[in-house]
Each structure stands twice: as structure tokens, then as C-alpha cells.
Amino acid sequence: MAKPNDFDIPRVFYFESDNYFTGSRGDFNFRIDPKDGIMTVKTWHGFICSELAEIEAESEFPVTEEGHAQMLAWLETMYRGNQE
Numbered sequence: 449m450a451k452p453n454d455f456d457i458p459r460v461f462y463f464e465s466d467n468y469f470t471g472s473r474g475d476f477n478f479r480i481d482p483k484d485g486i487m488t489v490k491t492w493h494g495f496i497c498s499e500l501a502e503i504e505a506e507s508e509f510p511v512t513e514e515g516h517a518q519m520l521a522w523l524e525t526m527y528r529g530n531q532e
Contacts, residue, residue: 460516
């Protein structure tokens with residue numbers, strides 16, 4: 449599975465089958481839940497699972513190449529926003 453980005457997120461075809469994905473970068477965490485052609489992305493900080501975490505941000509993107517690129521840019525913005 450090719451992952452050509454800083455968050456090591458699979459390409460859009462992975463999400464076309466409604467596969468979810470979780471990942472982290474330092475203490476920044478995210479979960480991507482695709483359903484019905486939409487990827488819902490949630491972010492939080494700390495070393496805790498998404499079910500117990502306080503979700504800090506959430507956004508939706510279409511399960512398309514463009515939506516995937518938008519999601520990566522949004523995640524980068526969320527990550528950098530806390531680094532400053």
C-alpha cells in the first residue's frame with residue numbers, strides 16, 4: 449500500500465472500500481472514517497484512543513483524489529497550528 453505523504457496515509461483507493469485509518473505524528477492523532485463517499489476526519493492530542501479522547505477538530509472530505517489532497521492539506525494545517 450503506497451503512502452506518499454508526511455502522515456503516511458494510504459492513497460484514496462484504500463478509502464473507496466470504506467476502510468478506516470488511524471495515525472499519529474508525535475502526540476497529534478487522527479482518525480479517518482469513510483462512509484458513503486465521505487471521509488470524516490477527527491483530530492486530538494495525547495496518547496489516548498479516539499473513543500476516549502476529546503476531539504479537537506473534525507472535517508469531512510469526498511473520497512476522491514481531490515478530497516484526499518484537501519484532507520492532507522487540512523491535517524497539515526491542524527498539525528502545524530499546534531506547533532506554533
